[in-house]
Amino acid sequence: MVTFFTQEVQQLLHNKFVVIVGDSVQRSVYKDLVLLLQKDALLSQSQLKAKGELSFENDRLVEGGMRGEMTNGTSYREVRQYCTDHHLVRFYFVTRIYSDYLESILADFQAGPQPDVVIINSCLWDVSRYGAKSVKQYRVNLEKAFNRLDQVLPHACLLVWNMTMPVGHKIIGGFLIPELQHQGKKLPHKVIEGNFYGAVLASSHHFDVLDLHYYFRFDAQHRSGDGVHWNRAVHRRITHLLLAHVADAWGVEIPDKRPQDGCFQANALEWGSQPAPCPAPHAAPPGPCPAPHAAPPGPCPAPHAAPPGPCPAPYAAPPGPWGPEWDNSRLSWTPQPSACPPPWPPFDFCCPSKDPVFQEDSPFLPSHAGPGTPLSGYISFDNCNGYSAEGGCSALPVSSVISAQSDLSSPFPLLSPLRALLLPGSGVASLQPCCSQP
Template identity: 60%
Template sequence: MDQMKLVGHHHLSKLFHNKFIVILGDSIQRSVYKDIVLLLQHEKYLNNSQLKKKGEMSFEQDCLVEGGCLSQLHNGTSYREVRQYQSTHHLVRFYFVTRIFSDYMKSILRDFRHGLKPDLVIVNSCVWDISRHCLKWDENYKENLNKFFEELNEILPKESLVIWNLTMPLAETIKGGFLVPEISDKASHLRHDVVEANFYSKALANAYKLDVLDLHFHFRFSLHHRTRDGVHWNALAHRQITTLLTQHVADAWGVELPPLNANIPVANQLPVHHTVPRHEVCPPRNNFHRNPAPFMNSKFNPLPYWYENGPFQQSHFTRDSLPYECSHRPMPSNTHFGDGYKPCPYVMKNRHSRHYFTPYTRYRPGQQFSDEYYYQDVYF
């Protein structure tokens, strides 16, 4: 991660143009939501206060829809927090959940069933599930995962992309809001339980043909970016998560991103975090409210991103060119994806065609773009 290439504001804003994104999960998923919302507006990093704070009325022009400081801030399993960021061409929503399948999760799924269908769902729920709800978590967690994936597949259209994030590595000694004194005896072996839970959830998500992003694998050598509580991560780690998600989504949607920013200057942007020093890290083992008003107000720009900023000119495209999706792989050699373009085989699934505007795809002359054509099914 020290020499990583990161996505920027222009990558995220173009890729998520006219998309509805839902993020479900715990405090780490909330920070994932915050980093996405921040990067959609500014080329900045989260600071310590933004990472630690929960339930605030507003974060970077978003709004608190439900729970949080509107009710009572606490560390119980009944804590609720629903946040939403809405702009002219972006809609991002976050639900704080402490259990992957419950009465509250059923109410969230009802929102999807009867309301606006998300284009992208980023979800994880593990640490609270295996520590706060029952002594023997394994069978209960597996059953709830199965119910959640089954209902999600039934409710969402086949065009929706669902990414199951695997839980990130926990430290040997941890402390956090979920770790109340009543379950302090679980802290010593919770990191091993997370590995077991990740193994099962990954297999089950794959069985339901959902995408999997293995954050535990990606951050196994980046433990110095974990904060001192042994659970949460600093701003640089969360920007890397956003980068991984962006690259994954772009691949799933058949989009080639512009070159990522290498060696991005962060000295004046990245706040100082109280992270675990590198020398203290053990070496690795060898072996709206809920029914949002329509938010697409302005007319779409029919020209793709490449026409304005990219290296490709209009002469590179023919009149009969069509947008390519992941389901058409391998790509023909005359496309800008190149002969060597291959999907990532262990996390990606075949995608169905998406029937609305994506700003990176190719422009077909004579095609008329209008709000009514692309969003005729989402207005209430």
């Protein structure tokens, strides 16, 4: 995994405006990025738990939080901003991917400076706090939000859709109020379904997708006891993934750093352990040095004598001239009869070349194109309410996801070719771009 130090982050984001939109997990993403912009350190536990504070590591609370109503309801608001002469990072707390509040955020983008990077996610609140049909409404709101983001954001802006991280089967406190605790067991499945909708829709709009659910699916031991939030080392790893994604999209090459003993990134940062002082070299025991090992008293033993009797004769060569020990008649190869079946006959269908259908391992219904072609749409894990007698389904159409080679090994494209031509400003002088620009 690519790692970053403070100086590299400052150069990569020099004169850049970064916006992070999401829930409390994304707020911790914002905090870790702000901290890494200033020093090579990890967040403390109190910093991870705090919300709505007036100031955090030289940032300021712009709106909501302690300036407003501190609540666990869907009306909670919090806007934070870290601003220096060459860096601007802003965070918006949202409880729904599309609402009137998101429209006000887009109005901020149009009225003020336009962001260079937008990192956005919203799922947990959407699928748990807005009624029985929240998952269906989430799909509709995703499409509305992506359409509006596509209209408002400039083409040069890099938008990264953060997929929701895994949650536990037992949710304690936080956004899941006591009246909704019974939904905690279903929430992991809703998150997986919501992640699929979000990834496919984001790809269809040519947005970038970072699959955090995939990266941390086996790291439940680093999740907090509430079943939702994560420890400080995980958030530093998220920051590294995001920065590597941004650097790859902008064509910036990050110097390779090999782990070394005593290195902060290799040891202290590895899953949040504190850097331990180097142990002192092994000291010799006090007292005089022991005398070297003395030979045992007595005469030296005699050397090993050869056994009595005549010496054995040396190895004799076999009689006759030397020759190969194999049968020359078997040097010519002839094909032997085999019981292997003949190769498979060619398929009688092929995938369209221009607009391939996105396929995955969820159930499909038969389509109008025939039994050999899957339906161009996703069917819910539970059922498909939109199935019709004609063989169709009113599921949301999906787009193909084209894989791309990158350091992150992400199953989704990092960036469209047009956006890959963009390079950061003059602040990345020491970071060498991997391609030249006219």
